[in-house]
Amino acid sequence: MKISKFIYAAVVGGVLASCQSVDTPMFSDKDAFVAFDSKTTSIAENAAREVKIPISLVASKGLDVSVGFEIDTTAYAGKNAAKEGVNYRLKNTSNTLSFTADGEMVAYISIEPIDNDDYNGDVCFDIKLSAPEGCNLGANYTTTVTISDDDHPLAAAGILGTYTASGVSPFEDDNGATFTWTCEVVKDADYIDRVWFTQIVPTESGAVYKSVMGTVSADFKSITINAGQDLGTYGSTYTLSLDFNGASSATAYVSNNTIAINTFVLASAASGGETVGYLTGVRTLTLTKVEE
Structure with missing residues (x-):
């Protein structure tokens, strides 16, 4: 105990001494920089308006500075490179952004997406x-910058979007409780007939969920979801997987802005490679689309 107290006192004393000797750093003009507010920007093809991408001047005060910009599609050549005049219009009249000492400390690059009636997939630059x-x-x-194609056939079919999920607990201890939560149904980046459910089981404190994939039928009336998919983790001990009460897959039926799975949808928990039980789940699952 005496050693612990001694070390603690020495550390505290050292910290206090160092605090007293350190001067407050000053941010000078030579340290000023410009940068995008975000590393990624998403624009809907049907936005029907200019989208302004902010570039901020980080400085202690306004300064007379400038920066140039260029559009580069090298990373997307041969696959999903966006084309100016086809997928978007650059609205800036100059490729130089200027800041002034008495002006705003943010400038913008304005992009206007071009909508069309064809599905070409998302494009980037x-x-x-x-x-x-x-x-x-x-x-x-x-x-x-990613320009999201709004003509995806699954969007036209009304499958993609935000849903309110609901279902009754299958566990006796829950006394027939009804769970509700939000689930997004989003498109796959590569396959036109696949979707991802961002949260297919009820919210549970301590659980970190992963999206699960489903394959949409050619007539857009059903989605096949395979069991055994990685659902995420619960705490630092348990891994979760999707379970349909022992079935290898389940069919989700699509109709009138709803998606229904008429079987148990469960989060199976395992530790050390051995299944220990179910964390949560519902007897049947109904997803009701949220009106935009």
């Missing part, structure tokens, strides 16, 4: 800041 004058480039000097 990078915007890179370059040639700063009177300032530096920050870490976020590049942003990746």
Whole structure:
């Protein structure tokens, strides 16, 4: 105990001494930099308006500085590279952004998406800041812009979107409680007939869920979901997997803005490779689309 107290006192004393000797750092003009607010930007093809992408000047005060920018599709060549005049219009009249000492400390690159009636998939391009004058480039000097195609057939079929999920607990201890939560049904990045359910089982404190995949039928009336998919984790001990009461898969039926799974939907928990039981679940699952 005496040793612990002695060490503690020495550490505290050292901290106090160091605090007294350290001067408050000053942010000078030479440290100023410009950067995108985010490394990624998503734009809906049918946004029907200009989308402004912010670039901030980080400085102690306004400064007369500028920075250039360029659009680069090298990373997406041969697959999903966006084309100016086909997928979007750049509305800036100059590829230089200017800041002034008495002006705003944010500037914008304006992109107008071009809508069409064809499904071409999402397209991307990078915007890179370059040639700063009177300032530096920050870490976020590049942003990746994704233009989301609104003509995806699963969107047209009304499958993609936000849903309210609900179901009755199958466990006796819950006394027939009804669970409700939010689930997103989103498209797959590569396969046109696949969707992902962001949360297919009820919310449970301590659980971190993963999305599960389903395959949509050609007539858009059903979705096949395989059991055994990785559902995530519960605490630091348990792994979760999707279980349909022992069945290898389940069919989700699509009709009138609802998706229904008429069987048990369960989160099976395992530790050390051995199944220990179920964390949560519902007897049947109904997803009701949220009106936008």
